[in-house]
Amino acid sequence: MQEEQIDILNPDGTPAGYSCGRTRVHAEGLWHRTVHIWVFNSEGKVLFQLRSHLKENNPNLLDTSCAGHISAGDISLNAAVRELREELGLVKSPEDLEYLFVATHECVLNGGTYLDNEYYDTYRTFATDEEASRLVPQPGEVDDFVWMTLDEFFALHAQNPEKFVEHPKDYGWLGVLRGRN
Template sequence: MDELVDILTSDGKSTGKTALKSEAHQKGLYHATVHVWFYTDDHKILLQKRASVKKVFPNLWDVSVAGHVAAGEKIENAAIREVKEEIGLTISEADLTKIGLRKDEIVHPNGILDNEFKHLFLCKLTKDLPELTMQIEEVDDIQLFDVSILKDTTKHGRFMVPNFRYYYDFIYDKINAIL
């Protein structure tokens, strides 16, 4: 879905301008996204298999939930909304633990220029997988994996979305710090 996003400077500050997500990706305009990593007390993480129709990294396993922050939307509200849309789970702002902000500049083979400021969150998974509902336009499957998969470099780029700039290492360390 093409949605309106706030355009940011290369330092992550608001420009006061908006654009469609497709335009931001075409022109390489900076914008905000959210990543929510669900974990369990028994050292598992929830990964989603990106839908086969996705423009980037189709059919690869990825962060539990991710999405774009809509124009004018509060970061935490975007995270809550994306969780509800992608896996059908209702969470509150109190459930989210912000663990960082990451600037990524990725040029995809199909020409998409993905210049994002990713707001990163952890959230404890308190429901069983059968209680979750996948958004078919975004997600082909969801599964729990041992958190150690984040360190398994043989999986990155073939089974999972590539580990850009040691992103998975950062997430691994943050999850292990709270378990």
């Protein structure tokens, strides 16, 4: 199986004009694009995925509902729809997703062997009760799902931040959303 190809960006977010494999992207810390999708249910709870214990980075941590790389030549919205289907078994159309914002993320993991420099587009969608009851974790990617109210998330995050993949910009948005409720 051929490795996923990813379009490379310059540090300012403009296209660099080439793509390469995911391994090289993270070995060299090349800038690239990803998506984050937050899923809410009918009770206003937000879905967190428990990253697989087999993941190369951040295993066994709670993370965004769904996230993934944007493949070379693809667009953000298509990637978001694909990732929802692959990671959660949630089938949505592009019209079901609300674009929220773009943010940057830079981190060094695994003793400096995994460099993650990305621009990510953030989306929100909603799962009906029936859809929420049928979520299926993708083996090797997701071990489990946890639904939390925003108050529960912020309380747990304050007590145990080490249980979460840190996404300050996403969590800031969740805080604004929490303030509106």
